[in-house]
Amino acid sequence: MKKIKIGFFGTPSLAGNLLEKLNKIFEISFVVTQEDKPIGRKKILTSPPVKIIAEKLGIKTFQPKSLKDENFFKEFEKIVENSNKNSKKIDAIIVIDYGKIIPQKILDLFPNRFLNVHFSLLPKYRGSCPVSFAILRGEKTSGISLFVLEKTMDTGPIISTRKIEIFENDDRNSLLEKSYNLAFEILQNDLPKFLNEEILPKPQNDELASFCNFENDRKKSTLLKNDDLQLDLTKNFEDLERQIRAFRNWMDSWTIVDGKKVKIFKIQKRGEENILVSQSNCHGEPVEPHQQKNSFDKLRITNLFIKNNELKISENIDFNRLFAGHLKVFPSFKNNFNEIIEISEFQIEGKNRVELKF
Numbered sequence: 112m113k114k115i116k117i118g119f120f121g122t123p124s125l126a127g128n129l130l131e132k133l134n135k136i137f138e139i140s141f142v143v144t145q146e147d148k149p150i151g152r153k154k155i156l157t158s159p160p161v162k163i164i165a166e167k168l169g170i171k172t173f174q175p176k177s178l179k180d181e182n183f184f185k186e187f188e189k190i191v192e193n194s195n196k197n198s199k200k201i202d203a204i205i206v207i208d209y210g211k212i213i214p215q216k217i218l219d220l221f222p223n224r225f226l227n228v229h230f231s232l233l234p235k236y237r238g239s240c241p242v243s244f245a246i247l248r249g250e251k252t253s254g255i256s257l258f259v260l261e262k263t264m265d266t267g268p269i270i271s272t273r274k275i276e277i278f279e280n281d282d283r284n285s286l287l288e289k290s291y292n293l294a295f296e297i298l299q300n301d302l303p304k305f306l307n308e309e310i311l312p313k314p315q316n317d318e319l320a321s322f323c324n325f326e327n328d329r330k331k332s333t334l335l336k337n338d339d340l341q342l343d344l345t346k347n348f349e350d351l352e353r354q355i356r357a358f359r360n361w362m363d364s365w366t367i368v369d370g371k372k373v374k375i376f377k378i379q380k381r382g383e384e385n386i387l388v389s390q391s392n393c394h395g396e397p398v399e400p401h402q403q404k405n406s407f408d409k410l411r412i413t414n415l416f417i418k419n420n421e422l423k424i425s426e427n428i429d430f431n432r433l434f435a436g437h438l439k440v441f442p443s444f445k446n447n448f449n450e451i452i453e454i455s456e457f458q459i460e461g462k463n464r465v466e467l468k469f
Contacts, residue, residue, distance in 0.1 A: 118204035127160035215262040225260040237265035238323035238332020246357040268312030282356040367421040377456035415444040
C-alpha cells in the first residue's frame with residue numbers, strides 16, 4: 112500500500128516529537144519551521160526543535176523569515192509543481208504549532224490540502240494558545256480539531272475532532288502533551304479517510320465561535336502581552352489559580368510584591384485544617400500544641416496585603432527572610448473574598464525559582 116506523502120509546518124519541541132512519530136507512518140516530503148533565534152541570557156543562536164528533528168531524519172527543511180518572501184514562494188511553488196508531475200504527489204500539508212499565519216497565496220498553491228491541527232473543539236477558542244484559555248475559563252473538557260486551512264484564522268471546515276478531559280491539576284504543559292498525543296491519533300486514523308473522501312469536511316457554525324483573549328471578546332483573537340499576565344488580585348482564589356496553571360512555564364503570571372516583579376507558579380488556599388495544625392505563626396514564632404486551640408485568629412494573620420493591585424509586605428516582616436523560607440511560613444495575603452492565599456512557588460525577578468515546602 113502506497114505511503115501517504117505529506118509536508119509539515121511546525122516549530123516547538125512537541126511538534127518535533129510528533130514529526131518523528133509521523134515519519135514512521137507517512138512519507139515526509141519537506142518541513143517548514145521558524146528561523147533560528149537567540150535564546151537565553153547569552154543569546155545563543157538556537158535552531159527550533161522541529162529543524163533539529165527534521166535534519167536528524169534527513170528531511171529537507173525551510174526556514175523563511177517571512178512566508179511572503181518571494182524566494183521562498185518560488186521554491187515552494189517548484190515543490191508543488193514537481194509533486195504534481197510525478198507519482199510521488201504530496202497528499203496533504205499538515206500545519207501544527209507553526210507560529211505564523213500562512214498567506215492565501217501559498218494556500219492557493221495546494222487548495223484544500225493545507226490541514227491544521229488546532230488544540231480546541233472548534234469553533235470554540237479560535238486563535239493562539241487555546242489550551243491556556245480552556246484552562247483559564249474553567250472548561251472541564253477540551254479537545255483538538257483537524258480542519259482545512261483558510262485565509263481567516265481557524266475558520267475552515269472541520270474534518271474531525273477528539274475530546275480531552277481537563278483535570279483540576281492540569282496546566283498548559285500537561286494539556287498540550289495530551290493534545291499532541293491525540294494529534295498523532297487523529298492524523299493516523301482520519302487523514303487517510305479524508306484523502307479517500309470517507310470523511311467530508313463540515314463548515315463551522317460561526318455563531319458559536321469564541322476567541323482567545325482576556326477581554327472575553329466574542330469577535331476576535333488577540334496576541335498575548337506580558338501585561339495581560341499580571342494577576343488581578345481582586346479575583347477569587349479559583350480564578351487566580353486557574354490563570355497561573357493556564358500560563359505556567361510559558362509566559363507565566365506575575366504580580367508586584369513590595370516593588371519587585373515576582374512570577375507566580377503555584378498558590379494554595381489556607382483552610383482551617385492547615386491553620387490549626389500549623390507549627391508557627393506568620394512571624395515564624397513557634398506555637399505550642401497547648402496554645403493551638405486559642406491560636407486560630409493569630410494564625411489567620413497574613414504577612415502581605417493588597418494595595419492598588421500590588422502586594423505590600425506587612426510591618427516588621429523582612430522580605431528576604433520571608434521569600435527565602437526562613438520564617439517557616441508561606442508568603443500570604445487575604446483577598447476580598449476572605450480567602451487566605453499562600454504563595455508556594457515563585458521567582459523574584461533576577462533570582463532563581465523557589466518552591467517552599469513546610
